[in-house]
Amino acid sequence: MADHDHKHHHHEGTELRVAAKKRMQAEGEQWTAMRESVFEALATFDQPASAYDIAEKVGQARGKRVAANSVYRILDLFVNANLAARVESANAYVANAHPDCLHDCIFLICDDCGKATHLDDDYLSGGVRDAAKGAGFVPKRPVIEVRGTCGDCAD
The missing domain is CATH 1.10.10.10 (Winged helix-like DNA-binding domain superfamily/Winged helix DNA-binding domain)
Known part of the structure; x- marks a missing residue:
């Protein structure tokens, strides 16, 4: 990406x-x-x-x-x-609220309410792609998900 x-x-x-x-x-x-x-x-x-x-x-x-x-x-x-x-x-x-833009998705998933916040961070996912390529792997789609507690539930 x-x-x-x-x-x-x-x-x-x-x-x-x-x-x-x-x-x-x-x-x-x-x-x-x-x-x-x-x-x-x-x-x-x-x-x-x-x-x-x-x-x-x-x-x-x-x-x-x-x-x-x-x-x-x-x-x-x-x-x-x-x-x-x-x-x-x-x-x-x-x-996808912006289907005209192609990015790898990073999801922040709240274990309390189930909400998933979508982030676009090509720098982070690009690093994952580069690491995969460095290991001789051809990446198709990085999957990055962070589970935890959203700001609303943490309050």
Whole structure:
């Protein structure tokens, strides 16, 4: 990852859905009604959501059951297209509020409330990539997660 010295434009609501659609189409993928439903559901969660949580929310909105395995496939596509990030330790996902910027994600995960704060720090993740390369490994995606207590819960 290259260093990026810029401010992120964090999208919300309709603007986020439009940015996600544009990113998906830039990846050569279709923005189907089901993908839009999954993305909209994911974007409503305040903390990382599992495929089962998302499937339940989409199913309620559509008035019919949605299989979690279908949601997993869409979430994998979203991660690859930079629309979502996977919180590995929780087997859960968060919507990327700036899908037009590509960075490695660092998550600060609160063990008390479950909130995951997303940081972009290319310097830190670049060091992890460089260390992996130095060991003869070809890194695909560094996973950096810090578990602890958020500022709200620590007060």
